[in-house]
Amino acid sequence: MKVDIGGLVLKNPVMTASGTFGYGEEYSSYVDLARLGAVVVKGLSLKPRRGNPPPRIMETPSGMLNAVGLENVGIHSFIETKLPFLRNYDVAVIVNILGETIGEYAALASIADAAAGIHAIEVNISCPNVAKGGIIFGADPDQVLNVTRAVRKATRLPVIMKLSPNVTDITVIARAAEEGGADAISLINTLRGMSIDIHTRTPHLCTVTGGLSGPAVKPVALRMVWEVVNAVSIPVIGIGGIMEASDALEFLIAGATAVQVGTAHYRNPRAALDVCEGIERYCVKNGIPDIRDLIGTLAAGGACRV
Amino acid sequence: MKSIDCAAVVSIREVVEGHYLLTLHVPRRYLRALPGQFVMLRIHERSVPFLGRPFSIHRVYTRGKHTLMEILFRAAGAGTVACAQLKKGDTVVLTGPLGSGFHVPGRCTDMVLVAGGMGVAPLMFLAEHGAMRPRKRRRVIHCYFGARTASHLYRLARLKTLCTEVKVATDDGSLGYRGTVTDLFLMDLPQFNPNRTALFVCGPDMMFRSMALIMRGSNLSCQVSIEERMACGIGACLGCAVEDEHGIYKRVCKDGPVFDITELHW
Numbered sequence: 001m002k003v004d005i006g007g008l009v010l011k012n013p014v015m016t017a018s019g020t021f022g023y024g025e026e027y028s029s030y031v032d033l034a035r036l037g038a039v040v041v042k043g044l045s046l047k048p049r050r051g052n053p054p055p056r057i058m059e060t061p062s063g064m065l066n067a068v069g070l071e072n073v074g075i076h077s078f079i080e081t082k083l084p085f086l087r088n089y090d091v092a093v094i095v096n097i098l099g100e101t102i103g104e105y106a107a108l109a110s111i112a113d114a115a116a117g118i119h120a121i122e123v124n125i126s127c128p129n130v131a132k133g134g135i136i137f138g139a140d141p142d143q144v145l146n147v148t149r150a151v152r153k154a155t156r157l158p159v160i161m162k163l164s165p166n167v168t169d170i171t172v173i174a175r176a177a178e179e180g181g182a183d184a185i186s187l188i189n190t191l192r193g194m195s196i197d198i199h200t201r202t203p204h205l206c207t208v209t210g211g212l213s214g215p216a217v218k219p220v221a222l223r224m225v226w227e228v229v230n231a232v233s234i235p236v237i238g239i240g241g242i243m244e245a246s247d248a249l250e251f252l253i254a255g256a257t258a259v260q261v262g263t264a265h266y267r268n269p270r271a272a273l274d275v276c277e278g279i280e281r282y283c284v285k286n287g288i289p290d291i292r293d294l295i296g297t298l299a300a301g302g303a304c305r306v
Numbered sequence: 307m308k309s310i311d312c313a314a315v316v317s318i319r320e321v322v323e324g325h326y327l328l329t330l331h332v333p334r335r336y337l338r339a340l341p342g343q344f345v346m347l348r349i350h351e352r353s354v355p356f357l358g359r360p361f362s363i364h365r366v367y368t369r370g371k372h373t374l375m376e377i378l379f380r381a382a383g384a385g386t387v388a389c390a391q392l393k394k395g396d397t398v399v400l401t402g403p404l405g406s407g408f409h410v411p412g413r414c415t416d417m418v419l420v421a422g423g424m425g426v427a428p429l430m431f432l433a434e435h436g437a438m439r440p441r442k443r444r445r446v447i448h449c450y451f452g453a454r455t456a457s458h459l460y461r462l463a464r465l466k467t468l469c470t471e472v473k474v475a476t477d478d479g480s481l482g483y484r485g486t487v488t489d490l491f492l493m494d495l496p497q498f499n500p501n502r503t504a505l506f507v508c509g510p511d512m513m514f515r516s517m518a519l520i521m522r523g524s525n526l527s528c529q530v531s532i533e534e535r536m537a538c539g540i541g542a543c544l545g546c547a548v549e550d551e552h553g554i555y556k557r558v559c560k561d562g563p564v565f566d567i568t569e570l571h572w
């Protein structure tokens with residue numbers, strides 16, 4: 001079940017998605033963290049962030065909208081108070097970072113680099129409201145190139161660039177990340193969406209719009225992962241609406257080297273582990289000795305009845 | 307390791323139009339659940355509700371070898387409407403008990419419960435705990451229960467057996483005081499000794515706000531059990547934020563759902 005993400009060898013290809021699994025501790029009484037491929041923690045900024053006012057979440061058909069607003073304890077407090085707990089487990093720890101400027105991203109990366117017990121850095125470039133106007137950082141290939149370069153220079157750890165799906169052509173962004181020196185790419189972050197209460201004629205979220213996640217986004221995520229796999233030569237991590245093993249298998253067949261399980265944890269705190277066990281069963285049943293023999297085996301055009 | 311449990315529906319009964327009493331067969335450990343704690347519940351193998359819904363534990367008891375738990379709920383939106391369609395023998399998925407319970411200070415001799423509508427769900431559990439204490443250590447339980455109309459004063463008879471005294475208020479005056487339950491309580495407020503009395507409140511948002519105002523002029527200790535939309539229920543998603551008095555966000559599911567009323571920003 002082992003996979004290699006830019007030099008980081010994971011015991012299996014199933015990780016937890018940032019922001020959906022807290023700092024690991026919250027779920028540790030429901031699942032043995034050591035059995036996961038990696039734990040990706042909540043997005044961390046240089047200073048603690050307060051997050052958005054409630055209401056922050058709303059259920060939508062087969063998914064949910066969230067506007068948590070990247071509330072987090074800040075990277076220093078994370079290293080002091082949350083990381084020691086994770087070091088007790090034999091599991092790869094990936095920190096997810098978000099900055100408001102390129103300088104902040106670089107600073108975050110070097111702080112993470114200096115802390116013991118962090119195995120890789122995932123860079124969230126889908127954060128809105130960053131330097132220079134309201135555009136999403138990750139929507140501009142030049143910015144993506146610059147952020148990736150800056151983070152690359154600041155650390156020896158594997159760098160995973162996490163892409164936003166809210167762009168016109170994801171492959172352009174992915175290539176920029178590869179060119180900047182990323183070791184891997186993960187996608188997708190949430191899709192922007194909204195929902196309205198027709199009785200009060202107000203939005204359901206305080207911020208009006210929020211990020212959509214859950215099974216509703218899976219077909220979009222899968223399509224984007226497949227496009228990126230075909231556009232770059234670095235490993236790709238598939239994220240978006242993975243609820244069970246069959247969903248994860250689709251991503252692996254499409255060419256993802258690993259997957260992350262997110263919103264599914266809210267329905268089932270054991271979701272990542274269940275996905276992992278399901279992949280194992282599938283491999284045994286189909287005589288696949290090494291998970292790598294499955295990755296990227298999509299027979300394109302195979303469905304056409306010519 | 308904590309488990310996520312499948313629980314069978316033992317019965318479901320519509321107590322008043324749109325309001326249901328759900329009885330579930332739960333693992334034994336639920337006997338240790340504290341009043342004020344809640345569960346996350348969703349329907350097994352159904353995609354609606356997609357996320358579990360939080361429900362206060364209304365009652366836990368044993369019948370023969372079985373441990374049973376009751377939930378009292380109102381069909382409000384899509385999720386609870388789906389729950390209302392549960393049938394005997396159906397299975398639900400439960401995580402819990404979750405969150406902090408009410409804390410009854412040792413020195414307190416009088417408990418005052420102020421319940422609005424569905425807010426009676428956790429408070430009746432608290433009253434039951436109080437009534438189960440050995441006679442010599444039993445506290446006086448004063449209950450103020452308000453609802454829109456008399457038929458919405460759920461399980462009033464049972465409440466009367468658990469409490470020393472129950473006073474009711476209805477918006478339409480169909481039973482008891484005509485007006486809000488907070489106004490009814492306010493009239494009695496001076497009779498309670500702050501050193502010996504603890505106040506427990508659960509109800510709609512409006513009610514918390516009026517209680518917060520009343521409490522500003524009083525030094526009674528007052529705990530509230532509040533609601534916010536939830537996804538994980540265990541402190542990980544940060545979806546259930548509520549602002550505290552210092553402007554810091556607390557998680558209702560993990561830091562609450564029971565808070566001291568003065569701890570929060572109203």
Ligand SMILES: Cc1cc2nc3c(=O)[nH]c(=O)nc-3n(C[C@H](O)[C@H](O)[C@H](O)COP(=O)(O)OP(=O)(O)OC[C@H]3O[C@@H](n4cnc5c(N)ncnc54)[C@H](O)[C@@H]3O)c2cc1C
Binds near residue numbers: 362381424532
């Ligand atoms: C700790 C806790 C204990 C609770 N205990 C009970 C209980 O004992 N009995 C009971 O009937 N209900 C209880 N609730 C509320 C319940 O969980 C439902 O979420 C709520 O009734 C709406 O769910 P829905 O699926 O029907 O509505 P949705 O379709 O999700 O929404 C319908 C409406 O309800 C509002 N709403 C959604 N979620 C909540 C929520 N968590 N709290 C308040 N309003 C919400 C929405 O803003 C919307 O206007 C509790 C909530 C919490 C947080």
Ligand SMILES: Cc1cc2nc3c(=O)[nH]c(=O)nc-3n(C[C@H](O)[C@H](O)[C@H](O)COP(=O)(O)O)c2cc1C
Binds near residue numbers: 096124213217239545
């Ligand atoms: C409540 C919530 C909080 C999230 N917080 C973060 C975050 O801090 N950083 C990040 O990169 N992604 C964050 N995400 C996005 C997820 O990691 C993931 O990319 C997305 O939800 C899609 O996967 P899913 O459908 O499996 O949840 C968050 C998602 C949710 C639902």
Ligand code: FES
Binds near residue numbers: 538542545
């Ligand atoms: S519901 Fe997820 S943190 Fe409270």
